[in-house]
Amino acid sequence: xVNLDNIRIVLAGPLCGGNVGAVCRAMGNMGLSDxxxxxxxxxxxxxxxxxxCHAAEILDNRAEFGALxxxxxxxxxxxGTTARPGLYRRxxxxxREWAPRILEGTVNGRVALVFGRxxxxxxxxxxxxxxxxxxxxxxxxxxxxxxxxxVLVCAYEVYTASARYSPPREKSPDxxxxxxxxxxxxxxxxxxxxxxMKPEKADHMMLGLRRIFGRGAQTTDDVRILMGVxxxxxxxxxxxxxxxxxxAGAADCETTEG
Amino acid sequence: xVNLDNIRIVLAGPLCGGNVGAVCRAMGNMGLSDxxxxxxxxxxxxxxxxxxCHAAEILDNRAEFGALxxxxxxxxxxxGTTARPGLYRRxxxxxREWAPRILEGTVNGRVALVFGRxxxxxxxxxxxxxxxxxxxxxxxxxxxxxxxxxVLVCAYEVYTASARYSPPREKSPDxxxxxxxxxxxxxxxxxxxxxxMKPEKADHMMLGLRRIFGRGAQTTDDVRILMGVxxxxxxxxxxxxxxxxxxAGAADCETTEG
Numbered sequence: 001x002v003n004l005d006n007i008r009i010v011l012a013g014p015l016c017g018g019n020v021g022a023v024c025r026a027m028g029n030m031g032l033s034d035x036x037x038x039x040x041x042x043x044x045x046x047x048x049x050x051x052x053c054h055a056a057e058i059l060d061n062r063a064e065f066g067a068l069x070x071x072x073x074x075x076x077x078x079x080g081t082t083a084r085p086g087l088y089r090r091x092x093x094x095x096r097e098w099a100p101r102i103l104e105g106t107v108n109g110r111v112a113l114v115f116g117r118x119x120x121x122x123x124x125x126x127x128x129x130x131x132x133x134x135x136x137x138x139x140x141x142x143x144x145x146x147x148x149x150x151v152l153v154c155a156y157e158v159y160t161a162s163a164r165y166s167p168p169r170e171k172s173p174d175x176x177x178x179x180x181x182x183x184x185x186x187x188x189x190x191x192x193x194x195x196x197m198k199p200e201k202a203d204h205m206m207l208g209l210r211r212i213f214g215r216g217a218q219t220t221d222d223v224r225i226l227m228g229v230x231x232x233x234x235x236x237x238x239x240x241x242x243x244x245x246x247x248a249g250a251a252d253c254e255t256t257e258g
Numbered sequence: 259x260v261n262l263d264n265i266r267i268v269l270a271g272p273l274c275g276g277n278v279g280a281v282c283r284a285m286g287n288m289g290l291s292d293x294x295x296x297x298x299x300x301x302x303x304x305x306x307x308x309x310x311c312h313a314a315e316i317l318d319n320r321a322e323f324g325a326l327x328x329x330x331x332x333x334x335x336x337x338g339t340t341a342r343p344g345l346y347r348r349x350x351x352x353x354r355e356w357a358p359r360i361l362e363g364t365v366n367g368r369v370a371l372v373f374g375r376x377x378x379x380x381x382x383x384x385x386x387x388x389x390x391x392x393x394x395x396x397x398x399x400x401x402x403x404x405x406x407x408x409v410l411v412c413a414y415e416v417y418t419a420s421a422r423y424s425p426p427r428e429k430s431p432d433x434x435x436x437x438x439x440x441x442x443x444x445x446x447x448x449x450x451x452x453x454x455m456k457p458e459k460a461d462h463m464m465l466g467l468r469r470i471f472g473r474g475a476q477t478t479d480d481v482r483i484l485m486g487v488x489x490x491x492x493x494x495x496x497x498x499x500x501x502x503x504x505x506a507g508a509a510d511c512e513t514t515e516g
Contacts, residue, residue: 022407025403025404026404028397029402030396051404054402055400094418094423137414137417138287138288138417139287139289142283142312142313144287145410146280146284148407149280149284149287149407152411156394160395164397
C-alpha cells in the first residue's frame with residue numbers, strides 16, 4: 001500500500017533556517033514527515049521554528065548527515081531536482097510525471113526527494129547519486145524556485161496523486177429539473193406582476209433569465225433562495241396592487257446553508 | 259488568446275515582507291507579473307527584496323489599494339483562496355480544477371486570484387467579493403499553507419495548464435531495435451570471451467541482461483556506451499588470450515552527450 005511515511009525530503013547543504021522551516025510546513029501540509037539535512041550550514045533555528053509554524057515536530061525530528069550518500073543509503077529510489085540543463089539533467093521529467101512512480105516506490109521501500117542548496121542547487125556529484133531527475137515546470141526567464149517552494153510543488157503533486165484529499169462536499173443536493181421549473185414559473189409570474197416585462201415579451205425575457213439561473217443556481221438551496229425572492233416580490237406587488245396578506249410559505253426560502 | 263499578463267495576484271493585508279518577496283519570485287517562476295497589495299501592514303522591504311531574488315521588478319511594479327473591491331475593480335473574475343470550511347467556502351474547487359477556467363478568463367478580461375493575510379486568511383466580506391473559491395488540497399492536520407506557498411501552487415497550476423513549458427528534450431534519438439540487437443550480440447560474445455558465462459548458459463544469462471538493458475538503455479547514446487564497453491572488454495580478453503591489436507572502432511562509443 002502507498003505509504004507517505006516512506007518519502008524522505010533531503011535538503012543538501014541548506015543555508016537559511018527560514019527555508020528549512022518553510023519546508024517543514026510544506027511537508028506538514030502535504031502529509032510528509034521524514035526530513036533529512038545534509039551538511040547544513042549555520043542555520044538560524046529561531047527563524048526555522050517560526051516558519052515551520054504548526055509543523056515544528058517535523059523540524060525537531062529531522063535527521064542530519066555529513067554527505068548525500070549517507071542520507072539516502074536506505075532508499076531504493078532517489079530523485080534529484082534541478083533547474084539547470086546539462087549532462088544527465090536532460091533526462092528530467094516533471095513532478096506530475098514522477099508522482100505515480102514515487103507513490104509506487106513507497107509500497108516496498110523508501111523514496112528520497114533531494115533538493116539542492118539555495119545558492120547552487122545540486123552538484124553533478126550529487127545528481128549522480130540520484131536515479132532520476134525532477135524538473136519543475138517554470139519560465140525560462142526565472143527558472144529557479146526557492147527551495148521550500150520546490151519542495152512544496154513536489155510534495156503537492158505526490159499528495160494530490162495519492163488521492164488522499166477529498167474536497168468539502170456540497171451539502172445541498174443538486175436541484176431537480178422540476179424544482180427549477182417551479183422556480184422559473186414563480187419568477188415569470190412575479191416579473192409580470194411587478195411590471196418588469198410585458199406579457200408579449202415574457203417568453204423572450206425568460207430565455208435570458210433561464211440562461212442566468214442555469215449558470216448560477218445549481219443546488220436545491222440556490223433554487224430555494226430564488227423562489228424566496230420571487231415570493232417576496234410577489235407579496236410586495238400584491239400589497240401595492242391593493243391585495244393583502246403575507247404569504248404563509250415564505251419559510252420555504254430557508255436553506256440548508258444556515 | 260490566453261494571456262498570463264491578465265492574471266493579477268492580490269494579497270489582502272500582508273504582514274511579512276519576506277512572504278511578499280517570495281510571492282514575487284513564485285510569480286516570476288510561473289510567468290505572472292501583476293501584483294496588487296491590499297492595505298499592506300508595515301512590510302520589511304529589505305526582506306521582501308531579498309526573497310524576491312531575481313523577481314524584484316514584480317515587487318517594484320506592485321500596485322497598492324485600500325480595500326479589496328478597489329484592487330479587483332477591473333477584473334471580470336475574482337477567485338479567493340481559503341483553507342477553512344464554512345458558509346460559501348463549501349463551493350470551493352482545487353486549483354487544478356479552476357486552472358482551465360482561469361486561463362479562459364484571460365482571453366477577454368482580467369482574472370484576480372486573492373490570498374488572505376498570514377494570520378487570518380480572507381474574511382467573509384472579502385470572500386463575498388470573490389466569484390469563486392479555491393481550496394488547495396492539503397492534509398486535515400495542517401490544512402493552512404504559507405501565503406507564498408499558496409500563490410505558488412495556484413500559479414504553478416495555471417502555468418502548467420497553459421502548456422507554455424516544454425521539457426528539455428532528449429537530444430540522442432531513441433535506439434533502434436537493430437542497434438540494440440547489435441549491442442546484445444557484442445555483449446554475448448564478450449561475456450563468453452572473458453569467461454563470464456559458459457556457452458550452455460549463455461541464452462539464459464542473456465535474457466537477464468536483455469531485461470536490464472531494456473530498462474536502462476533507451477537512446478542511441480546509451481547503446482553506444484554499452485557497445486564501447488563490450489568492445490573494450492573484448493580487446494582486453496583478446497590480449498590475455500594471446501591475440502593483439504586494439505580494435506579500430508573504439509571511437510564508436512563516443513556519444514552525442516559530450
